[in-house]
Structures are given as C-alpha cells and as structure tokens.
Amino acid sequence: MFKAAVIGQYIAGDSPIHRLDARTKILILLAYVIALFLAWTWAGQAALVAFAVGCLLCARLPVRSVIRGLRPILWLVAITLVLNALMTPGPVAYRILGFITISRPGIDFGLQMAVRLLLLFMASSLLTLTTPPVELTDGMESVLNPFRRLGVPAHDIAMMMTIALRFIPTLMTETERIMRAQAARGADFEHGSLGQRMRAMVPLLVPLFVSAFRRADELATAMEARAYRGGEGRTRWRQRHLGAADAMAGAAMLALVAVLVVVR
Amino acid sequence: MPIEVEDLRFSYGAADALGGVSLCIGDGERVAIVGATGSGKTTLVQHFNALLKPQRGRVVVDGIDIGARKADLREVRRRVGLVFQFPEYQLFEETVEADIAFGPKNFGMEPRVEEAMAMVGLPTALASRSPFSLSGGQMRRVAIAGVLATRPRHLVLDEPTAGLDPEGREELLARLLDLERTTIILVTHRMEEAARMDRVLVMASGGLVADERPRTLFAEEGRLARWALRAPDPVRLMHLLGLAGSVLTVDEAVDQVLARV
Ligand SMILES: Nc1ncnc2c1ncn2[C@@H]1O[C@H](COP(=O)(O)OP(=O)(O)OP(=O)(O)O)[C@@H](O)[C@H]1O
Ligand SMILES: [Mg+2]
Numbered sequence: 101m102f103k104a105a106v107i108g109q110y111i112a113g114d115s116p117i118h119r120l121d122a123r124t125k126i127l128i129l130l131a132y133v134i135a136l137f138l139a140w141t142w143a144g145q146a147a148l149v150a151f152a153v154g155c156l157l158c159a160r161l162p163v164r165s166v167i168r169g170l171r172p173i174l175w176l177v178a179i180t181l182v183l184n185a186l187m188t189p190g191p192v193a194y195r196i197l198g199f200i201t202i203s204r205p206g207i208d209f210g211l212q213m214a215v216r217l218l219l220l221f222m223a224s225s226l227l228t229l230t231t232p233p234v235e236l237t238d239g240m241e242s243v244l245n246p247f248r249r250l251g252v253p254a255h256d257i258a259m260m261m262t263i264a265l266r267f268i269p270t271l272m273t274e275t276e277r278i279m280r281a282q283a284a285r286g287a288d289f290e291h292g293s294l295g296q297r298m299r300a301m302v303p304l305l306v307p308l309f310v311s312a313f314r315r316a317d318e319l320a321t322a323m324e325a326r327a328y329r330g331g332e333g334r335t336r337w338r339q340r341h342l343g344a345a346d347a348m349a350g351a352a353m354l355a356l357v358a359v360l361v362v363v364r
Numbered sequence: 365m366p367i368e369v370e371d372l373r374f375s376y377g378a379a380d381a382l383g384g385v386s387l388c389i390g391d392g393e394r395v396a397i398v399g400a401t402g403s404g405k406t407t408l409v410q411h412f413n414a415l416l417k418p419q420r421g422r423v424v425v426d427g428i429d430i431g432a433r434k435a436d437l438r439e440v441r442r443r444v445g446l447v448f449q450f451p452e453y454q455l456f457e458e459t460v461e462a463d464i465a466f467g468p469k470n471f472g473m474e475p476r477v478e479e480a481m482a483m484v485g486l487p488t489a490l491a492s493r494s495p496f497s498l499s500g501g502q503m504r505r506v507a508i509a510g511v512l513a514t515r516p517r518h519l520v521l522d523e524p525t526a527g528l529d530p531e532g533r534e535e536l537l538a539r540l541l542d543l544e545r546t547t548i549i550l551v552t553h554r555m556e557e558a559a560r561m562d563r564v565l566v567m568a569s570g571g572l573v574a575d576e577r578p579r580t581l582f583a584e585e586g587r588l589a590r591w592a593l594r595a596p597d598p599v600r601l602m603h604l605l606g607l608a609g610s611v612l613t614v615d616e617a618v619d620q621v622l623a624r625v
Binding site: 276278279280282283284285286287288302303306307310311 | 410413415438441445446448451453455456463466467469470496510512548590604
C-alpha cells in the first residue's frame with residue numbers, strides 16, 4: 101500500500117534522456133523552471149508544453165506510470181485554478197448564485213498557473229524518473245560546487261540527499277512491519293473519527309522514529325569507522341564526461357529560450 | 365477449535381511465497397515451524413491472525429473464515445496472539461505497564477499487566493520504567509508480555525528467542541511452554557527448540573514438505589540436508605557414534621551411551 105506513494109522514483113531505461121549527464125539535466129531543469137515563471141503569453145506556454153512533451157516522448161517512459169505520478173498534485177492544480185478564478189479582480193465574466201463572481205483575467209491567470217504547476221511537476225519528475233539517485237546526487241554536488249566559496253556545503257547536501265533516498269524504501273518496509281505488529285495487538289488504523297485515527301498513529305510513529313534514529317546512529321558510526329570525514333579531497337569512482345548528446349540537449353534548451361523571447 | 369489451512373497460496377508480487385499449503389493445528393497443540401530463510405514461515409503465520417488475507421485457498425481460525433467478506437478480524441486477532449520477529453521494535457508507550465496494556469485495551473479487556481509480566485519473567489519493579497531504557501532482552505520480554513496480556517487461545521511466536529543469551533532463551537521458552545490451554549506455534553531456526561514441541565512442520569520454497577513428530581523427522585539426516593536443516597546436536601552425535609536409536613535431548617543421549625558402556 102505504500103509502494104504507490106513513491107512519486108518520481110527512478111525507472112531504468114536506455115533512452116537519450118536517460119543517457120544524458122545528470123548535470124546537464126539539472127541545469128536544463130533549472131533553466132526550464134525559470135523560463136516557466138517568466139513566460140506570460142499563451143504562445144510561450146504552448147512552447148513550454150511542447151518542450152516538456154517532447155522530452156517525455158524522448159524518455160520513452162511507461163505513460164501510465166507518469167500519469168499515475170501526476171495524480172497526487174491534481175488537487176493542488178484544481179485548487180489553484182479555482183482560487184485564482186475567484187480572487188482575481190477584473191471585469192466579471194460569470195456570476196454564480198448572484199454573489200460569486202469569476203473574472204476573465206481570473207480565468208486566464210488561474211489556467212496559466214495550473215499549466216505552470218503541472219509543467220513544473222512533470223519536468224522535475226522527468227529528472228528523477230530518468231536519473232538514478234546516485235547520479236542525481238553526484239550531479240547536484242558538481243552543480244553546487246562553484247558555490248562552495250559562498251559557504252554552500254555542496255558535498256554535505258549531496259550526501260544527505262543520497263542517504264535520504266537510500267532510506268526511503270527501508271522506512272516504508274519498516275512502517276508496514278510496525279503497522280502489522282500493532283494491528284496484531286488490536287490497533288485499528290482504518291476506522292474511527294479523524295481524531296481517533298490520528299491518535300492511532302502514535303503506536304506507529306513512535307517506533308518508526310525510534311528505529312530511524314537508531315539507524316541514523318548506526319550509519320554515522322559505520323561511516324566514521326571507515327574514516328569518512330566529508331568531501332575534502334574525495335575522488336570519484338565513476339568519472340562522468342559531457343558528450344555530444346549533452347551539447348545537443350543544451351542547444352535544444354537555448355532554442356526554447358529563443359522561441360520564448362521571440363513570442364514575448 | 366482448530367486453525368485450518370486449505371490450499372493456501374500467497375505471493376507478494378513476484379514468485380509465490382506460499383504455493384498451496386494445507387494443514388490443521390488443533391487446540392492446545394505445540395507445533396514448531398522450521399525451514400530455510402525465505403521459505404515462507406512468516407508469510408504463513410501472518411495468515412493465522414489475518415494480517416495477510418489468503419489470495420487463494422482458505423484459512424479458518426476457530427470457525428471464522430478470515431477470507432470471508434464480513435469476517436470479524438478483530439475477534440481473530442484477539443484469539444490468535446502473534447509475536448513478531450524482533451517484537452521489541454513495536455514498543456512505543458512511556459511505561460512498560462502502559463505498553464503491555466495496549467493490546468488488552470484495544471480488545472476491550474481488562475489489562476492484567478502484572479500477570480503478563482510474571483509469565484515472561486519480568487520483575488514487577490520494571491512496570492513504571494520506560495521501555496526504551498531496558499536492555500534488548502528485557503524489551504523482547506515486554507513485547508511478548510504485551511501479546512500474552514490479551515490472553516490469546518493460540519499463541520504464534522516468530523523466532524521469539526533470536527538474539528537472546530542461551531540461558532534467557534531456555535528460560536523464556538520454558539515459560540512459554542508452561543502456558544496451559546494455549547496452542548503454541550513456534551517459528552524457529554533452532555532445532556533443539558523444535559525438538560521440544562509435539563509436532564514439527566517443515567517449510568521449503570513456499571510449500572509444506574513435512575509434518576511429523578520431531579523424533580521421526582530428525583531420524584533421517586539425508587532429508588534434512590535437502591531442506592537446509594540439521595538435526596539437533598545430540599541426535600547427530602548418536603548418528604556419528606553409529607548408535608542408531610531415537611534420542612532427542614542431551615539427557616537421552618547420555619542415558620543411551622551410558623547404557624552401552
Ligand atoms: N513484504 C514483502 N514484500 C515482498 N516479498 C516478500 C515480503 N516478505 C517476504 N517476501 C518474500 O516472500 C518469501 C517468503 O518470505 P518469509 O518472510 O515468509 O520467509 P521466512 O521463512 O519467514 O524467512 P526467515 O527465516 O528469513 O524469517 C521470500 O522469498 C521473501 O523474499
Ligand atoms: Mg520470517
């Protein structure tokens with residue numbers, strides 16, 4: 101039951117997008133997100149949608165799992181749409197029950213925000229869907245590296261992400277185990293009022309936190325025992341090099357920016 | 365009333381974890397379940413208390429078919445106490461007493477905490493301590509007491525003695541076997557423990573491959589090796605000495621050897 105909750109978990113594949121260097125993908129995603137919030141015309145948004153759909157097709161991911169991954173944010177998108185439509189002042193386009201008004205700019209703005217949210221989510225899950233976690237965090241580290249002078253702990257951030265990703269499945273298995281153990285003692289997680297159900301989480305959360313802290317402690321000891329002392333002077337087992345594909349991907353992104361500037 | 369399993373099949377998605385198991389465990393029986401790692405023991409016993417529902421086949425506990433749509437699973441869980449592998453990781457209350465009382469309260473029973481603590485050999489002085497301030501072995505006993513406190517008719521224990529010191533293991537098992545009018549189903553990797561039960565079920569690759577009295581089971585070494593099992597040390601010793609006889613325990617082995625001298 102928890103397996104489905106993992107959004108954007110890596111799906112192995114051998115598409116051009118899978119083969120791109122993680123750094124390229126991270127930087128393109130960054131540029132894309134910035135573009136997403138600077139493009140205000142419908143033509144610009146169409147170009148952004150086309151780019152995302154193009155990448156998605158290139159990645160040759162199972163369509164169904166991508167759509168399933170989008171489901172959790174549909175509520176957020178719907179709420180954004182409704183709230184914007186209702187709250188934005190302007191000439192009234194529709195009137196419901198006499199006192200609820202929907203303005204034309206409200207609809208426009210709401211739709212744009214909805215598209216933006218969907219694209220934002222789709223683009224970022226495209227990154228995590230096509231990049232193995234280890235490469236992702238390595239890429240993160242290299243991208244953040246130049247900012248180390250400003251005091252950004254690039255290596256530590258990357259290491260923390262790696263560890264967090266590594267422990268997601270472990271914690272899920274653990275959750276399921278503890279849930280079963282408490283159910284055997286008569287705990288009921290599914291019935292009762294909201295308050296009752298929240299209280300029913302205590303026997304689940306306490307052991308879960310206890311075991312998470314225990315694991316963290318053990319991991320820290322194990323890392324220290326192997327003389328881990330941060331990123332200083334650490335070399336990589338896998339060296340990655342940028343190639344022609346990365347240049348092409350970068351060119352595609354530049355082309356998108358050019359289109360956006362033209363249709364502004 | 366018995367626990368009946370008919371052609372039970374279960375899979376976690378990939379290969380079958382259980383491929384058609386049938387058995388019947390009567391009231392008050394003492395049964396061991398043994399088998400190599402991953403052979404499906406835990407999967408099987410989780411069905412006894414309706415934590416897993418049969419994907420095919422039937423599991424009937426005291427007349428309640430747990431696969432039935434309107435089955436009273438709470439009643440099943442009250443009747444069958446299940447002690448998980450490493451149960452100390454399920455403790456969560458502020459005091460030992462409150463943790464042991466959790467199960468009985470859920471089932472609407474009066475918690476008899478002291479009685480449960482005595483059953484697992486915990487000094488009552490610990491009742492007001494935090495379970496997290498105890499040693500691993502003590503935590504294990506608290507967790508087992510938490511299940512015993514619900515006074516189950518059938519008690520299923522998944523490797524309850526793993527990781528305990530030899531003396532504690534002996535003592536805990538002896539206490540559990542002392543429980544009267546309770547069915548004991550013990551999942552274990554220790555053949556000496558299995559030898560103390562009335563009946564041993566052997567699991568291999570999701571199937572039940574043997575269901576015998578320990579004496580019969582351990583007499584034949586060739587079969588055991590095929591299931592990645594080994595007879596208890598005294599039994600193997602007698603085989604090595606060429607003294608074919610039916611022994612199970614060290615005491616019996618000593619008697620037999622002395623009788624020869
Ligand atoms: N939660 C799960 N998800 C997927 N597969 C599982 C899960 N639990 C068990 N399995 C698989 O089902 C099979 C049977 O597992 P089970 O835990 O019942 O074995 P076991 O006999 O209890 O082993 P052990 O002696 O190690 O406790 C194994 O192949 C295992 O990999
Ligand atoms: Mg097991």
